[in-house]
Amino acid sequence: MSPIHVRGKPGDVAERVLLPGDPGRAEWIAKTFLDEPVVYNTHRGLLGYTGRYRGVPISVQTTGMGAPSASIVAEELVQLGARVLLRVGTCGAVDGALAPGDLVIAQGAVPLDGATRQYLGGLPYAPVPDPSLFRALWAKAEERGYPHHVGLVATEDAFYATTPEAARAWSRFGVLAFEMEASALFLLGRMRGVKAGAILTVSNRIGDPELAPPEVLQEGIRRMVEVALLALLEV
Ligand SMILES: O=P(O)(O)O[C@H]1O[C@H](CO)[C@@H](O)[C@H]1O
Numbered sequence: 114m115s116p117i118h119v120r121g122k123p124g125d126v127a128e129r130v131l132l133p134g135d136p137g138r139a140e141w142i143a144k145t146f147l148d149e150p151v152v153y154n155t156h157r158g159l160l161g162y163t164g165r166y167r168g169v170p171i172s173v174q175t176t177g178m179g180a181p182s183a184s185i186v187a188e189e190l191v192q193l194g195a196r197v198l199l200r201v202g203t204c205g206a207v208d209g210a211l212a213p214g215d216l217v218i219a220q221g222a223v224p225l226d227g228a229t230r231q232y233l234g235g236l237p238y239a240p241v242p243d244p245s246l247f248r249a250l251w252a253k254a255e256e257r258g259y260p261h262h263v264g265l266v267a268t269e270d271a272f273y274a275t276t277p278e279a280a281r282a283w284s285r286f287g288v289l290a291f292e293m294e295a296s297a298l299f300l301l302g303r304m305r306g307v308k309a310g311a312i313l314t315v316s317n318r319i320g321d322p323e324l325a326p327p328e329v330l331q332e333g334i335r336r337m338v339e340v341a342l343l344a345l346l347e348v
């Protein structure tokens with residue numbers, strides 16, 4: 114029987130899964146990087162593909178935007194046999210050292226979102242990625258020489274609610290960037306016994322909706338996916 118939202122069958126989803134928020138990015142990743150990609154889900158626009166990268170089965174599954182959607186998708190992927198969940202997303206920079214198109218490897222995600230709070234029943238918690246996946250991402254980004262930053266991100270619900278002033282306050286505690294899914298994925302990784310991680314591309318400055326120039330963003334995303342796929346082969 115298929116899950117309610119990700120309507121694959123057991124065997125459709127690989128153990129290793131890349132998780133972009135955007136279905137367009139999922140399609141691009143599948144068609145650009147995977148051999149013989151096959152689509153297993155289109156329901157609700159949550160496009161999911163499985164193919165091979167350097168001979169290893171890999172799936173690419175859209176999460177949609179925000180931790181409520183991402184947590185549904187993650188739970189259902191685990192039901193379908195996924196064992197490694199790696200977010201490949203975009204983020205808004207808080208720290209002045211981050212440039213558009215740079216990569217951010219999340220060492221932890223401050224859980225400002227409601228989905229993580231609901232799972233935890235309000236308990237304080239520190240969502241962190243699987244250490245082996247985190248180490249592999251960091252090593253591959255260094256190896257390739259792509260500009261990257263390692264540290265905390267904050268996971269928020271309301272994209273337009275965060276002001277530059279609020280973001281600056283978080284930067285005093287080491288937050289590099291804001292995004293909308295990582296904390297719930299890290300928590301679910303621990304709760305369901307699977308490896309979870311996140312690598313992001315800087316798409317804008319927080320509080321400024323103007324995106325990085327398209328060619329800068331696209332090259333950052335290409336580098337992010339390359340690093341992510343190489344890291345997936347290591348875990
Ligand atoms: O580019 P994606 O992976 O969707 O990630 C970021 O972009 C969306 C907001 O624009 C949110 O999902 C946020 O986390």
Ligand SMILES: O=c1cc[nH]c(=O)[nH]1
Binds near residue numbers: 272317320
């Ligand atoms: O959550 C997010 C993601 C990308 N850019 C932002 O400003 N916020």
